[in-house]
Amino acid sequence: xxxxxxxxxxxxxxxxxxxxxxxxxxxxxxxxxxxxxxxxxxxxxxxxxxxxxxxxxxxxxxxxxxxxxxxxxxxxxxxxxxxxxxxxxxxxxxxxxxxxxxxxxxxxxxxxxxxxxxxxxxxxxxxxxxxxxxxxxxxxxxxxxxxxxxxxxxxxxxxxxxxxxxxxxxxxxxxxxxxxxxxxxxxxxxxxxxxxxxxxxxxxxxxxxxxxxxxxxxxxxxxxxxxxxxxxxxxxxxxxxxxxxxxxxxxxxxxxxxxxxxxxxxxxxxxxxxxxxxxxxxxxxxxxxxxxxxxxxxxxxxxxxxxxxxxxxxxxxxxxxxxxxxxxxxxxxxxxxxxxxxxxxxxxxxxxxxxxxxxxxxxxxxxxxxxxxxxxxxxxxxxxxxxxxxxxxxxxxxxxxxxxxxxxxxxxxxxxxxxxxxxxxxxxxxxxxxxxxxxxxxxxxxxxxxxxxxxxxxxxxxxxxxxxxxxxxxxxxxxxxxxxxxx
Numbered sequence: 001x002x003x004x005x006x007x008x009x010x011x012x013x014x015x016x017x018x019x020x021x022x023x024x025x026x027x028x029x030x031x032x033x034x035x036x037x038x039x040x041x042x043x044x045x046x047x048x049x050x051x052x053x054x055x056x057x058x059x060x061x062x063x064x065x066x067x068x069x070x071x072x073x074x075x076x077x078x079x080x081x082x083x084x085x086x087x088x089x090x091x092x093x094x095x096x097x098x099x100x101x102x103x104x105x106x107x108x109x110x111x112x113x114x115x116x117x118x119x120x121x122x123x124x125x126x127x128x129x130x131x132x133x134x135x136x137x138x139x140x141x142x143x144x145x146x147x148x149x150x151x152x153x154x155x156x157x158x159x160x161x162x163x164x165x166x167x168x169x170x171x172x173x174x175x176x177x178x179x180x181x182x183x184x185x186x187x188x189x190x191x192x193x194x195x196x197x198x199x200x201x202x203x204x205x206x207x208x209x210x211x212x213x214x215x216x217x218x219x220x221x222x223x224x225x226x227x228x229x230x231x232x233x234x235x236x237x238x239x240x241x242x243x244x245x246x247x248x249x250x251x252x253x254x255x256x257x258x259x260x261x262x263x264x265x266x267x268x269x270x271x272x273x274x275x276x277x278x279x280x281x282x283x284x285x286x287x288x289x290x291x292x293x294x295x296x297x298x299x300x301x302x303x304x305x306x307x308x309x310x311x312x313x314x315x316x317x318x319x320x321x322x323x324x325x326x327x328x329x330x331x332x333x334x335x336x337x338x339x340x341x342x343x344x345x346x347x348x349x350x351x352x353x354x355x356x357x358x359x360x361x362x363x364x365x366x367x368x369x370x371x372x373x374x375x376x377x378x379x380x381x382x383x384x385x386x387x388x389x390x391x392x393x394x395x396x397x398x399x400x401x402x403x404x405x406x407x408x409x410x411x412x413x414x415x416x417x418x419x420x421x422x423x424x425x426x427x428x429x430x431x432x433x434x435x436x437x438x439x440x441x442x443x444x445x446x447x448x449x450x451x452x453x454x455x456x457x458x459x460x461x462x463x464x465x466x467x468x469x470x471x472x473x474x475x476x477x478x479x480x481x482x483x484x485x486x487x
Contacts, residue, residue: 224411280446283342
């Protein structure tokens with residue numbers, strides 16, 4: 001007989017586990033987490049007559065949904081029971097099992113004993129009141145999750161037969177679920193959307209409703225960090241990004257002039273003879289991107305011309321793409337990351353184009369910039385990366401920079417965070433993911449450094465540029481920039 005309830009490969013071990021004291025489920029959204037736990041809770045009542053399973057839910061509506069899943073499991077058991085009756089007759093079925101349910105409670109009577117699944121609001125007071133098994137549903141979203149666990153843990157530790165299941169998607173790093181899922185003390189079941197997809201879970205396009213892959217779903221997402229947290233078991237950092245979404249969107253000109261591997265022939269030759277072009281390039285060779293944003297310098301601001309992105313190319317291939325750009329007389333300077341893998345390429349480019357190539361060692365320190373002085377920095381020096389990142393954030397604040405960007409680039413620009421340790425030392429940290437290691441951010445920061453050096457002072461003066469006729473790329477301007485078309 002075909003099973004009435006069929007579990008996927010990742011669901012079955014959780015349902016069958018009646019030994020692990022505390023099991024943490026860090027699962028993607030929409031892959032059957034609540035149904036699996038509801039089935040587990042019902043099974044605890046069937047195999048342990050009279051048992052209480054307490055479910056602490058993050059909201060009233062979610063609690064009602066969990067109870068509904070329990071009723072769904074019981075309905076399937078009723079269906080299975082009827083089929084057994086038909087096949088074997090009532091006398092072969094053993095003791096009767098009786099079900100009853102209310103909106104936030106489901107009861108199962110077995111062998112004359114009534115067990116209950118009781119759904120309650122999540123707070124420390126209710127966590128102190130249970131005696132039996134405990135399910136913390138969407139625990140990362142519980143208010144005061146630390147206090148809830150503090151209240152629940154002594155009860156669980158008082159009886160070896162009391163089991164706890166903690167389930168959630170991520171919700172930043174300032175909650176007890178993050179610690180339980182990452183510190184290695186508890187057993188963790190981690191299932192990403194991409195894992196579930198490989199095991200048969202379908203994903204559908206938001207517009208066409210046709211099946212798509214996890215990679216395609218992520219590419220469609222407007223907020224990659226939120227997607228990764230909701231579906232790929234990442235934890236979004238809660239320390240503030242240097243660049244906000246508003247800052248990035250205000251500076252973005254769209255995707256029109258984003259290019260892969262090389263610039264189109266004649267792209268820079270379409271600029272006026274007196275144009276001053278600057279750029280910055282963060283170098284990579286294998287997994288991450290090499291990113292080269294190019295800018296037109298207009299007064300005290302940088303207007304985006306193009307963003308060139310190279311991935312998976314050996315350094316000789318990247319040199320071949322760079323040489324035509326550096327040879328162009330309109331290109332005044334490009335700053336390169338001269339740390340690690342980029343050092344050899346930068347040295348070669350310096351030999352060929354000594355006046356146009358600026359190598360920047362990310363591991364060095366230098367005198368602090370006027371912007372850091374204005375922020376109250378007391379130390380006379382700072383890391384180059386902090387100075388560059390602060391200058392780029394300031395350029396966004398002052399509306400002095402625009403650039404071409406797509407969703408991948410925007411996501412990458414959100415990665416750098418400023419972190420201060422207990423001794424006041426500042427560093428810039430950026431998480432490495434499948435979309436890169438803040439390569440786009442450092443490309444922009446290097447471009448700003450190539451054009452303006454270290455902490456240059458400036459006086460804002462709007463630059464009026466008369467529109468030119470003819471074909472070419474449109475330069476969108478912000479706050480003092482005007483639009484023009486390039487011949």
